[in-house]
Amino acid sequence: MHKLYFTRHGETVWNVENKICGMTDSPLTKRGRAQARALGQKVKAGGYAIDEILYSPLSRAADTAKAIADATGIPARCEPRLREQCFGKYEGTPRNGEKFRISKTCFADRYDGGESMLQLAQRIYNLLDELRDQPDKTYLLVAHNGIARVVESYFHDMTNEEYALAGIRNCELVEYHFD
Incomplete structure (x- = not known):
């Protein structure tokens, strides 16, 4: 079965401060760097058959x-x-x-200068479609909580409310299967 793995970056300064990072490049904390190293050891010891890691250009990922x-x-x-x-x-x-919690359920909202959920889903779904069409390779995606929601919605049906509340912990490893 064709697999895909996903993880969120390690803990950042703004995660600790409970701030929305988005495109702002908040660096990893000491704990975040340790989480990343620990995930690396888990992947190495776990026998995951990952061919390539794809990651976000933001420094935390x-x-x-x-x-x-x-x-x-x-x-x-x-x-x-x-x-x-x-x-x-x-x-x-x-x-x-x-206000942000409510805005996250309005998928066409661009947050006054930002990117809508629809725009985000388009670019992530396009990437996932490309990866699906490469059944001989298994990827680990290293990205962000917003991306985690889109990936989850690609593989599973979700209501708008479930989508808005979805997310994963820092350096949590999730496995998905392409059908």
């Missing part, structure tokens, strides 16, 4: 991917489509803010 690649020897390359969604006016604001 790139640094996480490079730590995994260093631990495993798996080749890694930047995939620009994996960058986090631009949340416009919400970047740097509290992640649990009421």
Whole structure:
């Protein structure tokens, strides 16, 4: 069965401060770097048959991917489509803010200068379609929580509310299967 793995970057400064990162390049914390190294060891010890790591150009994901690649020897390359969604006016604001929570269920909303969920889904779905059409390769995607929601929606039916609430922990490893 053709697999795909996904992980979110390690903990960042703005994760600790409960701020929306989006396209703002918040660096990994000491804990985030340790999480990335630990995930690399888990992948190495777990016998995952991963052919290549694709990662977001934002440093928090790139640094996480490079730590995994260093631990495993798996080749890694930047995939620009994996960058986090631009949340416009919400970047740097509290992640649990009421207005942002409501806006996340409005899929055409561009957040005054940002990127809509529909635009985000288009670029991620296009990438996933390309990876699906490569059944001889298994990829690990290293990206962001916003990307995690889109990937989850690609593989599973979700309501708008489930989509808005979906996410994964820093350096959590999720396995998906292409049908």
